[in-house]
Amino acid sequence: MKLFSVVVLAFILPLIRAQVPHWGPCPEPAVQPAFNLKEFMGRWFEISKLPAQFEKGWCIETNFTLRTDNSIRVVSSEILKGELRKIEGTGVIEDMKNPAKLGISYSYVLPYSPYWIMSTDYVNSALVYSCTDILRIFHVDFAWILGRTRTLPDATVEKAMEIFAKNNIDVSRMIPSRQKDCDQTI
Numbered sequence: 001m002k003l004f005s006v007v008v009l010a011f012i013l014p015l016i017r018a019q020v021p022h023w024g025p026c027p028e029p030a031v032q033p034a035f036n037l038k039e040f041m042g043r044w045f046e047i048s049k050l051p052a053q054f055e056k057g058w059c060i061e062t063n064f065t066l067r068t069d070n071s072i073r074v075v076s077s078e079i080l081k082g083e084l085r086k087i088e089g090t091g092v093i094e095d096m097k098n099p100a101k102l103g104i105s106y107s108y109v110l111p112y113s114p115y116w117i118m119s120t121d122y123v124n125s126a127l128v129y130s131c132t133d134i135l136r137i138f139h140v141d142f143a144w145i146l147g148r149t150r151t152l153p154d155a156t157v158e159k160a161m162e163i164f165a166k167n168n169i170d171v172s173r174m175i176p177s178r179q180k181d182c183d184q185t186i
């Protein structure tokens with residue numbers, strides 16, 4: 001039991017430090033109805049996010065492509081200290097009845113983390129939410145506004161914040177992501 005607690009703590013502490021934990025289990029937001037995975041593929045830029053410790057760079061973008069086995073190739077990139085860094089992960093639809101609820105893992109030793117497409121028009125913007133329950137006592141979550149272009153109109157961002165809030169997701173700490181001078185830096 002003691003060992004178990006230590007292992008659990010070692011696993012969750014970095015998560016807790018990365019985000020402000022909220023009491024209670026994860027909220028259950030509505031997700032994009034009739035989600036079309038194919039249309040969602042391609043390049044998305046990070047417009048705004050809840051701060052996550054594992055994202056320190058800027059010009060963050062993700063390129064989704066379908067693999068022949070129907071899994072999703074997820075290549076995320078950022079510029080950190082003047083260098084372009086890329087990581088590759090795998091995305092899956094975990095339950096075909098809920099195609100907008102993706103899982104993404106950046107390493108085969110890690111479990112899939114939730115990556116829920118709450119809303120998207122496929123051509124302009126997307127709202128993504130990820131939440132992990134910790135012993136059902138509290139939860140840590142991440143939220144992103146993604147755009148097909150490096151910037152989105154303020155009205156689109158405001159609308160997105162409203163949708164998060166309506167679904168009981170606290171986005172008061174959401175911050176704009178830096179997407180300036182991206183093509184010149186590298």
Ligand SMILES: *[C@@H]1O[C@H](CO)[C@@H](O)[C@H](O)[C@H]1NC(C)=O
Nearest residue numbers: 042043062063064065073075
């Ligand atoms: C996205 O990935 C696909 C497949 O690997 C590639 O053909 C395409 O050029 C990539 N797009 C960007 C913007 O990196």
